[in-house]
Amino acid sequence: MRAAGLGxxxxxxxxxxxxxxxxxxxxxxxxxxxxxxxxxxxxxxxxTGIAFANPVMRFLSWxxxxxxxxxRGAARSTLAFGAIILKKKKNLVWFPExxxxxxxxxxxxxxxxxxxxxxxxxxxxxxxxxGTHDALPPGKFFPRLRSIRVVFGKPLDVRELKREGxxxxxxxxxxxxxxxxVAKLA
Numbered sequence: 001m002r003a004a005g006l007g008x009x010x011x012x013x014x015x016x017x018x019x020x021x022x023x024x025x026x027x028x029x030x031x032x033x034x035x036x037x038x039x040x041x042x043x044x045x046x047x048t049g050i051a052f053a054n055p056v057m058r059f060l061s062w063x064x065x066x067x068x069x070x071x072r073g074a075a076r077s078t079l080a081f082g083a084i085i086l087k088k089k090k091n092l093v094w095f096p097e098x099x100x101x102x103x104x105x106x107x108x109x110x111x112x113x114x115x116x117x118x119x120x121x122x123x124x125x126x127x128x129x130x131g132t133h134d135a136l137p138p139g140k141f142f143p144r145l146r147s148i149r150v151v152f153g154k155p156l157d158v159r160e161l162k163r164e165g166x167x168x169x170x171x172x173x174x175x176x177x178x179x180x181x182v183a184k185l186a
Contacts, residue, residue, distance in 0.1 A: 001029065001032050001033060001148050001149075001150075002033075002147075002148070002149045002150070003033035003149070003150045003151075003152070004149065004150070004151045004152065005151055005152035005153060005154075006033065006034075006152055008125060008152045008153065008154050008155060009034075009038060009125065009152065009155075010123050010155055013089075013122070013123055014041075014086055014089050014090060014091050014092075014122050014123070015091050015092075015122060015123040015124065015125050015155065016086070016091070016092045016093075016094055016113075016116075016117065016122055016123070016124045016125070017030065017091070017092070017093045017094070017125050017127050017152075018094055018095075018096050018113060018124060018125065018126055018127060018178055018182060019093065019095060019127035019128065019129050019150075019182075020095075020097065020101070020106050020127070020128050020129055020182055020186075021095040021097045021098075021099065021100050021101060021107075022100055022101045022104050022129065022132055022133035022137075023100060023129075023132035023133050023135065023136045023137065023138070024100070024136055025132040025135055025136045025143060025148070026095070026100075026129050026132050027044060027046075027093070029129055029132055029148050029150055030093060030127065030129065030150055033150045038091065041090050041091050042065065042090065042091040042092070042093060043065040043066070043067055043085045043090055043091065043092050043093070044064060044065060044066045044067065044092070044093045045066070045067050045069045045078070045082065045092065045093065045094045045095065046061060046064075046066035046067065046068065046069060047069050047070075047071070047099075048068045048069060048070045051066045051068065052068055067081040067082060067085065067092075068081065071098060071099075071110075075112060075115075078112065079112060079115055079116050079119075082094065082116045082120070083116065083119060083120045086116075086120040086122055087120070094112075094113055094116070096109040096110060096112070096113040096175070096178065096179070096182075097109060097110065098110040098112070100138050101133070102138055104133035104134075104137070106179070106182065106183050106186065108179070109175045109176075109178065109179045109182075110175075111171055111172065111175055113174070113175055113178060114170070114171030114172060114173070114174035114175035114178070115171045117158045117161070117171075117174050117178075118158070118170045118171045118174055121157075121158040121159070122158070123155040123156070123157070124155070124156045124158065124161070124178065125152055125153060125154075125155050125156070126152075126153035126156065126178065126181040126182040126184075126185055127150060127151065127152055127153065127182070127185070128150075128151045128153075128182055128183075128185035128186050129148070129149075129150050129151075130147075130148065130149040130150075130151065130186075131146050131147050131148035131149055132146075132148055134146045135148060151185045153181055153182075153184075153185050156178070156181060158174060160177075161173065161174045161177040161178055161181075162174055162177070164177040164180075165177030165178075165180075
C-alpha cells in the first residue's frame with residue numbers, strides 16, 4: 001500500500017476527501033494511509049445498505065464514525081449529517097460517485113457533493129485510488145494480492161471549483177470541476 005500527496009492534507013483546517021469508488025476495499029485503503037493522526041478527526045459517508053444492515057454492522061459503523069447515506073429519498077438528511085460534521089470542524093470522506101464503479105472507470109459524480117460543498121464550503125481534496133478494483137472487483141468476495149496506491153491532490157477552494165465547473169447551478173459547477181480534478185489523478 002502506497003500513498004502520494006499525503007502532505008496536501010491541511011493540518012490547520014477541516015477538509016473533505018473525495019475518492020473514486022471501485023471496490024469495497026476503497027475505504028480501507030484510504031484509512032490505512034491516513035493514519036491515526038487524521039482518522040481520529042475523520043468521519044465517513046457510508047451506504048445504509050451495508051453500513052447499517054444489521055446490529056453488528058451498526059456497531060462497527062458507530063466505531064468507524066460512519067454517517068448514513070440513503071441514496072433513495074433521504075438526500076436531505078445525508079447532506080445535513082455531512083454539514084453537521086463539517087460545522088464541528090471534523091473531516092469527512094465522501095465517495096462522490098455514490099456507488100462502486102462496475103468496470104473500474106470513474107463514473108459521473110452525484111450532485112450531493114456539490115450541494116454539500118456549496119452550503120458548507122471547506123477545503124476539498126481530490127483522491128484517486130489505484131489497484132483496489134483489481135484486488136477486489138464488484139462480485140468477488142476474496143481479495144487478491146495487488147499493488148494499491150492512494151493519490152491525494154492539492155486542496156481545492158469551492159469558489160475556484162464554481163468558476164471552473166460546468167452547469168447552470170453552483171452545485172453542478174462544483175461537482176463537474178471536482179470530477180475533472182479527481183480524473184486528472186488517474
